[in-house]
Amino acid sequence: MKKMLGTVWIYLVLLFLYAPILILTVYSFTNSAMIGQIRGFSLKNYKTLFTTPELLQMIFGTCILAVVVALLATFLGTIGAIGAFYSKKTTRGVIEFANQIPVVNADVVTGFSTCILMIAFFRIRKETFLPLVIGQTALCAPYVYLSVLPRLKQMDSQLYEAALDLGCTPFQALIKVILPQIVPGIVSGFMTAITLSLDDYFIATYTKPATFDTISTYVVNATRGSQTEIKTALWALSTIIFVVVTLVVVGMNYHTKQSEE
Amino acid sequence: MIKKELYKNWYGSGEMNKNLFSRKQLAVPYAIFLLLFVIIPLLVLIYFGFTDENGNISFANFIRFFGSGKTIGTLLYSIVIALFTTVFCLLLAYPAAFFLAKGNFGKKQAFIMMFVLPMWINFTLRITALKEILTLLEGNLAYHPFFNTILCMVYDFLPFMILPLYQALCKLDNSLIEAAFDLGASEFQVFYKVVLPLSVPGIISGVTMVFLPSMTNYVVLDMVYNSTYIMGSLIGSYFSSYDWNNGSVISVILLLMIGAVTLFSGRITKQEQAKRARVLK
Numbered sequence: 001m002k003k004m005l006g007t008v009w010i011y012l013v014l015l016f017l018y019a020p021i022l023i024l025t026v027y028s029f030t031n032s033a034m035i036g037q038i039r040g041f042s043l044k045n046y047k048t049l050f051t052t053p054e055l056l057q058m059i060f061g062t063c064i065l066a067v068v069v070a071l072l073a074t075f076l077g078t079i080g081a082i083g084a085f086y087s088k089k090t091t092r093g094v095i096e097f098a099n100q101i102p103v104v105n106a107d108v109v110t111g112f113s114t115c116i117l118m119i120a121f122f123r124i125r126k127e128t129f130l131p132l133v134i135g136q137t138a139l140c141a142p143y144v145y146l147s148v149l150p151r152l153k154q155m156d157s158q159l160y161e162a163a164l165d166l167g168c169t170p171f172q173a174l175i176k177v178i179l180p181q182i183v184p185g186i187v188s189g190f191m192t193a194i195t196l197s198l199d200d201y202f203i204a205t206y207t208k209p210a211t212f213d214t215i216s217t218y219v220v221n222a223t224r225g226s227q228t229e230i231k232t233a234l235w236a237l238s239t240i241i242f243v244v245v246t247l248v249v250v251g252m253n254y255h256t257k258q259s260e261e
Numbered sequence: 262m263i264k265k266e267l268y269k270n271w272y273g274s275g276e277m278n279k280n281l282f283s284r285k286q287l288a289v290p291y292a293i294f295l296l297l298f299v300i301i302p303l304l305v306l307i308y309f310g311f312t313d314e315n316g317n318i319s320f321a322n323f324i325r326f327f328g329s330g331k332t333i334g335t336l337l338y339s340i341v342i343a344l345f346t347t348v349f350c351l352l353l354a355y356p357a358a359f360f361l362a363k364g365n366f367g368k369k370q371a372f373i374m375m376f377v378l379p380m381w382i383n384f385t386l387r388i389t390a391l392k393e394i395l396t397l398l399e400g401n402l403a404y405h406p407f408f409n410t411i412l413c414m415v416y417d418f419l420p421f422m423i424l425p426l427y428q429a430l431c432k433l434d435n436s437l438i439e440a441a442f443d444l445g446a447s448e449f450q451v452f453y454k455v456v457l458p459l460s461v462p463g464i465i466s467g468v469t470m471v472f473l474p475s476m477t478n479y480v481v482l483d484m485v486y487n488s489t490y491i492m493g494s495l496i497g498s499y500f501s502s503y504d505w506n507n508g509s510v511i512s513v514i515l516l517l518m519i520g521a522v523t524l525f526s527g528r529i530t531k532q533e534q535a536k537r538a539r540v541l542k
Contacts, residue, residue: 006356007360016353016416017419018379020391020394024390024393027393035393080291082287083284085284086285087288098295098299101303104469106515108515109519112496112500113302114298116305116309116505117298121305134298137298138298141291195380199384201385202480215383219383219389220484223392238386241383245381249381253374
């Protein structure tokens with residue numbers, strides 16, 4: 001009885017989480033402008049999504065931005081974690097404290113403070129994309145740091161010493177001994193950075209060039225407007241993102257399970 | 262003798278290598294990055310918060326914030342929204358996390374993956390999906406702005422609550438529950454005296470992950486046509502009017518609150534861990 005209640009509860013919560021996405025997925029394949037209308041099958045929304053220059057620019061812009069930001073954040077976060085791990089306790093403590101700030105801070109505050117520093121103080125133009133890229137990197141790099149650090153703690157520290165004894169230079173030892181062992185941490189940090197950048201609304205609104213839109217800022221603006229065609233094309237975008245995310249998550253889980261075995 | 266020379270050389274070259282490159286030095290670029298783009302922005306924020314438009318030091322901005330009923334009302338309203346969101350998230354997530362962690366489910370990993378997966382989908386698109394459903398059910402979203410806001414916030418933040426709860430409950434030793442039953446505790450007592458206290462760290466981390474963002478995430482309000490303001494919306498509106506000083510004041514106030522909550526929750530988690538360490542000895 002109790003077990004059944006638990007099962008029912010779990011399925012109800014899952015229903016709450018997935019029903020909206022799944023219903024939207026179904027309706028993205030019709031030509032109805034509203035949920036609830038029953039119309040025939042149509043790929044109209046997908047056609048609009050892939051033929052409207054404005055939408056395509058927005059999607060590719062967001063993806064390119066995410067990759068650039070994630071690469072920068074992964075590089076910085078990884079070397080930061082390695083450096084801090086082998087530093088003195090106080091140095092490490094200071095870095096760890098600063099690293100924690102973007103993680104616990106509200107995104108609005110992070111975005112606004114980046115905007116103030118770059119735009120109000122240094123007068124860097126938003127059109128250079130610098131404030132946007134740096135702001136998002138400052139948000140993402142700490143998460144990379146946090147996912148690399150546990151791997152460094154697990155690592156056998158004697159391997160590095162052994163490599164040095166066998167004639168490696170410290171740099172070679174870093175590349176050939178330390179790096180391969182922390183790859184899983186780097187990969188999951190990179191993935192986190194990608195999703196954080198894709199999901200970010202606040203840093204983007206405060207620092208993006210006026211003519212550029214990310215998926216988040218575009219969707220929020222589109223809900224204010226009343227262009228039905230754009231609105232339903234975004235349903236198609238949700239469907240595609242949902243499918244891609246599911247595949248990636250299932251794939252990564254499958255991969256880790258296999259490598260564990 | 263030769264051996265000694267060799268030794269010296271070996272050490273010597275080692276030191277030279279150390280001078281050329283050491284692992285510690287990798288921390289330098291990251292530390293500079295954090296200083297430039299995390300610490301300094303916050304200092305600039307504080308500077309702007311305590312100056313007026315002409316750059317003179319003044320507390321007028323803070324006085325204006327705490328002296329106006331409108332802004333204090335906004336602060337209280339944000340706290341109310343965040344409280345409702347957090348409580349409903351907890352009520353939905355705790356039983357789910359508990360049954361998943363402690364019930365005998367076959368594919369726990371798959372289930373927890375399903376709970377967490379929505380976290381990776383862009384939140385504006387997810388809110389759009391829920392909004393479409395609500396429009397169908399309610400006709401016009403503007404009729405129930407408060408209810409819709411809470412619902413959308415819960416929908417947005419639920420995965421962030423489930424994950425830490427699940428992790429905390431998984432760590433909970435089953436033998437403690439069995440021992441409590443053996444010693445004659447009723448089901449309610451077991452839950453209230455064993456399970457709940459031991460899952461406090463998970464609750465705390467889930468609550469911080471939901472409470473703080475829901476105080477500032479004004480996009481959800483915007484999207485469901487809730488025309489009231491929370492703390493985040495104030496920053497947004499000052500930003501649109503290029504009012505850096507007042508925007509900074511709100512940010513500084515939020516920073517202080519976030520700092521306080523983080524310190525507080527960190528201390529409680531530490532105390533709980535210490536207590537638990539004592540118990541399990």
